[in-house]
Each structure stands twice: as C-alpha cells, then as structure tokens.
Amino acid sequence: MNLPAGPGVVFTRRWVVDFVLDLAGYTPDRDLGAMVAVEPACGGGAFLEQMVSRLSASCRAHGRNLGDAIRAFDLLPHNVEASQRVIEKVLSEGGWKSAAKYATAWVEQDDYLLRQREEQSADFVLGNPPYIRLEDIPQDRLAAYRDACSTMAGRSDVYIGFYEVALRSLKPEGVVGFICADRWMRNRYGARLRRLIAAHYSVDFAMALHDVDVFDRRVAAYPAISIIRKAPQGPAVVADTRRAFLADDAMTVVAWKRNPASPPIANGRFEIGRLPHWFSGGDSWPSGSPARLALIEDLNDRFPLLEDRATATRVGIGVATGADSVFVTSGSACADVEPDRLLPLSMVRDTKSGGLAWSGHHLVNPWDANGELVDLAAYPRLQAHFERHSSALRQRYVARLGPEQWYRTIDKIDHCLTARPKLLFPDLKNCLHPVLDEGGLYPHHNLYYVVSDAWDLRVLGGLLLSGVAQAFVEAYAVKMRGGTMRFQAQYLRRIRVPHPESLSASDRAALARAFADRDIDAASEVATRVYGVCIAAIPK
Template sequence: MRGRGDIYVGFIERSLRLLKPGGTVGFICADRWMRNQYGAGLREFVASHYAVENVWTMHDVDAFEAQVSAYPAITVLGNHAQSSVFVADTTADFGAATASALVKAARDEAVKEFSDFGVKAHRLPHWFDGGELWPTGSPARLALIEHLNDTFGPLHDPTAGTKVSIGVATGADKVFITRDPSVVEPERVLPLAMRRDLMSGTFDWQGNYLINPWAEDGSLVPLADYPRMAAHFSSHPSLRERFVAKKDRLSWYRTIDKVQAGLTGRPKLLLQDMKTTIHPVLEQGGHYPHHNLYYVVSDAWDLEVLGGILLSRISQAFIEAYCVKMRGGTLRFQAQYLKRIRVPHPDSIDVDTADSLRAAFRDRDVDAATHAAAAAYAIDLKEYDLA
C-alpha cells in the first residue's frame, strides 16, 4: 500500500500470498492499480512471483447489483509461471450469453482472438515485466508500443530540454482567479490559461488572471508591500482554513503550488486532461497554465512540429494503452501518461516531414499528422492498425 492507493490493493496482495502452487484467484474490482502510480508495488509483486491469466475490462457494464461507477475489470491471477493472457474489452452491450461464450473462448488455448456482441478479446503470448504501467490494446497496438519503447526516447526528457508538467493548483480558485485584475496590484497578476481557452483548437484566451503571491526567487511576497492584495486575501477567511495554510500559519495566503518564474513567457503546448482524443494547442507565451491543463515546453523542438506528432494517432495510441479510462471513452491526459509517449529526436526529422507535421498541426488534421508522424518514426501504419 502506498500513496492514495485503494484498499483492494492490500486484499489482492494478501490473496496472492495465500495461494498454493497452481492456485488462482479472481477479483471484480477497479483496474486503476494497473495504470496508476500507487499500483507500482503490486504490479512488481505480481510480475515477479505470479502470473496474469485474464484481464477483462468492464467499465461500461453493470458488474454489480447496485449501479456504481467503479470502472471494474475481472482480473484472474495465478501462482505459477507466466504464460499467455486472455485480454477482453467490453461495452455496455455485454451480457450473460456473450459472457458464457467469452469464458469458453478464454479456456481454449487455441483461441487467439474472439469477438461477439459487446466484447472483443485476444490472447497475448506474454505479460509485462516489473512495476511499470501495464498497457492495454490489441496485439498490433501492443506491438507498436513495444517497438517505439525500444527505439525512441520519451517525450519528457529534461536532459534534452523537453519537460512535461501540470499547471498551478491554487487550493482556492474562487479567490486566486479573477477576471478583474484591478483587485490587486498590477505586478501581482498573471494572465491564466484555462481549459476553455483551448476549445477551438487554437489558443483563445477568455480573460482569466491568476493572483500571484510568489516572488521570482520562490518566496512569498510580504503582504505589507501589496495592500490591495492583502485586502483581497483578508476578505476571504476561508483561505486560512485550507490544509496547506494550517501547516504553516505564516504562509496562509499561498497557492498549493509555487508559481515558476519564467514559465509564463515560454511557448507551450497545452493539453486538457479529460478528452476522448489528444488535443495539443500551442500557446505562444504570455500565459501561465492552470491546474486543469498539462503543458510541454522544450528547448529542442519546434513546438508546431512536436504538436503535429502529438496530434497523431500514434501519440493517441500511447495514451489509450497506458491511461486510466473513464466512462464513455474519455481518456486521462495526465503527465504520467504523456511522459510515456515516445518521440523521434528532433534532428532526425527531415525538412519535408517537419513541414508536413507543422502544416497538419496548424490545420488540426489528424490524418495528415498521423501519416507525417509515421514517416518520422519510419513505421507502417497498416502493420499497427493505424491506417
């Protein structure tokens, strides 16, 4: 158990430790531990000592007597050497008759793929090692992920000057975000980039400002030096009741995250957290990102070229393979998943391909971006079910 992990992590570990050689145990519970940081220890434990037999994702199925949004999966684990794994993905149409056929197919080692009303399934020859996030997808998509992981470096690479991170969490948005910058001193506001600014596919600022209590050296500015800001904060006593304020009474007016000096002026690719498809938008500089946005900054990339790669179905495949999925096909575009996207070295992309990626990004053309990205990666889209 670690971090904000769910209690079922402990039950799975205890159940595995009770298994005799050759024994199996199955759970119907949330699959979050497979693709979240808090599940790393359990994934390592399973991969090192046990075997994954079945993983059937049932996010849109009423798996329990009561209707709950639990994002469940049926996961069967065994105390034996790892062999093949039967992986299934269901829809809301999955029912009892299909379930019986799926069970029969899963028990037949000769069945490599299975498709029926409300379900698609396939048999993987092996499972994944260690505590890394466990990807999901068809055999072709998993082969793509494996190839790109082995061939290219990650998007997040501080040594190459490229960083993926999240915007500022304030802990009190109603206090720290305003459309009236005159409520505090002019030097204490920053134009704030928020989710609605990205809706059109180009950055369209809606006029929100962040009230910034931080100096460039990372310290809190003295309230005595800014009487208008002091009056604004003092008129909101709820600021002092926050957990972060109670930890240090002298810094009661801080935001949860520090504001990073220099980030505002840098060009950034901004990505909204919850969407069905990846949606990178270029912010040319001058705005600080809010906590509901993730951002990419780079010293090495032309961000429009990188934007074309991120707009492609190849990057989408990484997110679909690794991220926590919500009901209705909504994906989580969090930093831990964005960082896993593999990208070519910017210097390896020829001029024509770079031009095509840049044009596709400007036009928001996913098909063109995908074909240009395939050229940059030197892969065959048909081989990986991306054509």
C-alpha cells in the same frame, strides 16, 4: 456473494463463476483432490458451489477422497453458515458421506487478510474479493490490514490486500483467478501491487467486462477477470468485451485460450489476442482492445518516453491556488493590485479553438522571482486585496500547515515557465488537444503543459495530435462517463515518441503543418510512418 448483507450485496452469475474457474484451470478433468483451492471471501457460496461440484467429479474420476482440498473464509457468521449449507447440499447430492463434516471443516469464520497461514500452501485462490474503501473500515482493523499487506497504500481498496495475500500464498505454478474491479491496474493506489506482480508473477489473462451483466444487478464496479500465476512472465492473453457478451462467448474464449495457435478474434461482442509479454513495473497498466495493447507494447519496446532527460522534455501542470476566486482575476478587477503582481494566465477556455486566444485573465501573484513570498508591506494594494479575503485564504489546508504563509498559492510559481514556448493540454477532453503557447502566459491548474529543449513544439504538437498518441492516452487515462478523459500528467508521460533527430525534414514539416491545420488524419498518416506501424494498426 462477497459483501455483508445490505445495499452493497451482489451475487456473481453462475456462468461467470464457471468462466473464471475454467480460465484458472480449476476443471474436473484435473486431479483436484491432490490440490488446494481457497475461496478467501466466500459470502453465500456462489464460487464454492461450483468449486465443490468440480472437486466432487474430479475425485470420483481419480479415485480420491475429498480430503482438505478446499478452504474458505468469511468474516460474517451467516455467510459461513450459508456456504456450509451449500457445500453440504452439493456433496450429499454427489453421494458423499459425512457431507456436513466436510462443510464444517472447509469453511471458517475468519479474516483472510489477518489469519495465520502457511506460505505457499495454495494451488488456486478463486473468487470475487470484497470492494470496500479503506476509509469505510474501522481504524484498528485498517491499521492491522496495512501492517499485514504492504501493497495497501494510500486511498486503497480492501481488494488490494486480497490480491496480495492470495498471491503470496501460492505454490509454484499456483493461480489466482479473481473477478474484481480493475481500477488497481491504473490508479495510483495499485502501484505497489502492480510492482509485486511484475517482479514475481505472470499475468496470464486479463479481460475487461465493464458493460457486461456479470452480477445479479447492475453495479458501477468496472469488473474484470484476471488470471495471475506464480511463474516467470510469459505471453499474456488480453480481451475486451461489449455489453452483448454472454455465456456462449465465454465458452469460446476458454477454448481459444487453451489453443496457443488461435488467431485473434474481433467481433461485435468481444476482442481477444495474445501479447508476447505483459507490462513491467509499478506504472499504470494500459487497458483497451488487444489491438491497442499490442500497439502500446510494441511502441513501449522501441521508443523513449515523452518526458525525457536527454531532450529536457518535461510534462507539468499549471498553478493550483486553492482559492481561484481570490487569485484569478480579469477586467477592471485587475486594478485592485499593483501591476507587477499580475501574471498573465492561460485558461482552458483560451484553448478551445485549437489556437491560443487569451481571455485576459491574470494570476494575483504572491511570489517573487526567487520563489519567495513577497513582503505584503511593500505592496499595499496586494495586501488589502488579500486581507479582504483573509478568512477564506486562512481556512485552506495549505494555509493551516503554514499560518505565516496564509496568502500563498498551493503551488509556487516558476517564473521561467511564463516566457517559455509550451504545448498546453486541457484537463478534460474527448481527445488529445495540444495548443501552442509561444510564450507569455502561465498555465492555470486545469491545463497540463509540455516544454522541451530539443523538440520543435509544432512538430511535437503534430505527433501528439495523431491517433498514435491518442491510443496511448486512451489506454492509460481514466475515462469519465460520456467518454471524456482525464488528460493528467501521469498519462501524458506514458506517451512514447521517437528521437527528434530521427525525423526527416519532410516529416517534420508535414507534422508541423498538420498541427497548424488541426488535421488529425494528416498527423496520423505521418505518425504511422515515423513510428513504423501501419495506419490500420491504430485502434479507432
């Protein structure tokens, strides 16, 4: 247990605790008494019980005293007392004298993120850190956390700090073994932590357990096990699970991990494989099956990103207004403003068929060609339109920041974009859905777009329709309930594509034809040839 008593309390199941400890290498055959293991948020002692049991067996086998081989912390006094009772019970049953003394010495009431500590003092940091959004933390403590933990940026979660402090406390070859939500691997607030890990540590093991009952009750926590070592990055074991994954499967995974020659496994309960290395930098890390990650890693090594200065290929998002009911209009309402203040607007509904079928919507446009707000006095009908909605417009955050610009849209209009051919992508979709605008419309904010100086957009559209591009987006994108994905610019930018000039004339023609026909299978067949992968390598 790692959360204060109340509605959010969850207990880690016994077999999951054993799984984490085995993966981290905290096993009784090793001389654990010569090492230091830390449980940073011990709660009721779910991890501590098994850690102490293993330490006891190891010390008996190696002829050691218990010493100070375990350190544990918790903020709440009743958690400290509960964990001390657990330790005392385990040691007493193991025949150790002074069990109560060890229990008192090993477990402290303290804030792990703020306590004074020796750097590089831990061989293991193991547990299930708390999940608490920063907005739920008192301001004075939050300020202290941010000062102590440089990775806790933006709308972070407190577990980010636990990762950082744990990692910084490791001795060389020391290990952090956590079961924790894996949103930090992909979300923006995890960027600093990802950068820290990529620069100084090795991701040895990562397994998603999103649908597995790892806690005593179902919680929407997106749990995953990560084993991170203070060492140069080497090969990484990656695994994905299904709901049927159970304790026996965990034992199989542990045995598989210990044998570097183990072949990949893919069955109805889990998939596991090895990558030559992990993903670099602070950009979001991909997720999914080992086959998908192996494909992504290979293509990352061989091809440039979709957004590329060399080809002037750029990914963007349409205009956000902050008040669509005022700025987006159609039909007879268009007569409310001067005709040259109406900008033809493409909407998500216009792209449903796979071709662009304009629905007649316009943006009531307050910007001139130079990117400046127009003088309302020069447009009496526009001025009257905005004045009718003045109260709603002035209440927007963007208007409060600049009251003199109260009638602006959140985003400025790039008038050059309207005439440019562009590929459009709806924000929410089960699969990539590129649609060509040959020019003339400006995208709404629920549409992402791609423009390029070097690509024939029909050819690029064929590549982006393919299963290869889909594998990229599925690996990086946040998936909503029901399988719908958010096709945000940051995920589209992660797609790798070949150089346009490297494609043969026949492949270009075939991709353009597949795009026109909306034929995903045909696009995928050409894409696998262009990328140099077999079609069986594309995860379904």
